[in-house]
Amino acid sequence: MPRRTGYAIGAPCWADCITPDLSGSREFYSALLGWEFVTESPDYQLAVLDGEVIGGFGAAPAGLPPLAAWNVYLATEDADHCCTRVGLLGGRVVMPPVPAGENGRLLxxxxPSGVTVGFWEGARAEGVVLADEPGAICGHELRVPSATRAEDFYGSLFGYRLGPEGEFTLDGVPHARVVESDQGRPCWLPHFGAADPAETVRQAVGLGARLVRPGREQPPVLRDPWGAEFGVVAAG
Structure with missing residues (x-):
């Protein structure tokens, strides 16, 4: 069982789904990926597989459009410094650093490409604990109109470099795939593992998801019934 106990600064370390229908979203991902849920607060829960943490689920605040979204968080050792750097590099802070209980702080x-991105200053080294197996996060994708523009921002912020195959690397280690596309909104996407990706796609569609990228040259991407997008890749 692959467990992660620490993350490089700048690496994706957490993902959560903010949804207008917390109960419905839980039922969808539980049926599709076998997740269970542990309540952290009235509006936030942890997704768990085989007793290990996969990510989080939060209720969307009242007044927002009724759309769900997966958010990916990058590890930072200093949320305040990161907040300042984001602004200097052309990003826009929409929520300055706030405490997340005793677990750490997030912003x-x-x-600059219009991608919503989170940053996590953890009180402990671990973030997502279980990874790289069916039902768990098995990678990330950054979908942007310009890979070069993305490299300029994340490279200046954390040292990311764009590899020849479109991989986003830190110190030579791949952490995400960069996909240039003008289709759909720019975003960070978590990819979830499946023993049989085609069957998982069929199950997701049967549960009400929509296939938005068929996955011929790149992993298939689905949009859940509330609008949150995620990829599916082979694992196991």
């Missing part, structure tokens, strides 16, 4: 921003 949310929009990068």
């Amino acid at each position: 949310l921003a929009v990068d």
Whole structure:
């Protein structure tokens, strides 16, 4: 069982789904990926697989459009410094650093490409604990109109470099795939593992999701019934 106990600064370390229908979203992902849920607060829960943490689920605040979204968080050792750097590099901070109980602090921003991205200063080294197996996060994708523009921002912020195959690397280690596309909104996407990705796609569609990228040259991408997008990749 692959467990992660620490993350490089700048690496994706957490993901959560903010949804207008917390109960419905839980039922969808539980049926599709086998997740269970542990309540952290009235409006936030942890997704768990085999007793290990996968990510989080939060209720969307009242007054927002009725759309769900997966948010990906990058590890930072200093949320305040990161917040300042984001602004200097052309990003826009939408929620300055706030405490997340005793677990750490987070901030949310929009990068120069229009991508919503979170940053997490953890009180402990671990974030997502279970990874790289069916039902768990098995990678990330950054979908943007310009890979070069994304490299300029994340490279200046954390040292990311764009590899020849479109991989986003830190110190030579791949952490995400960069996909240039003008289709759909720019975003960070978590990819979830499946023993049989085609069957998982069929199950997701049967549960009310929509296939938005068929996955011929790149992993398939689905949009859940509330609008949150995620990829599916082979694992196991």
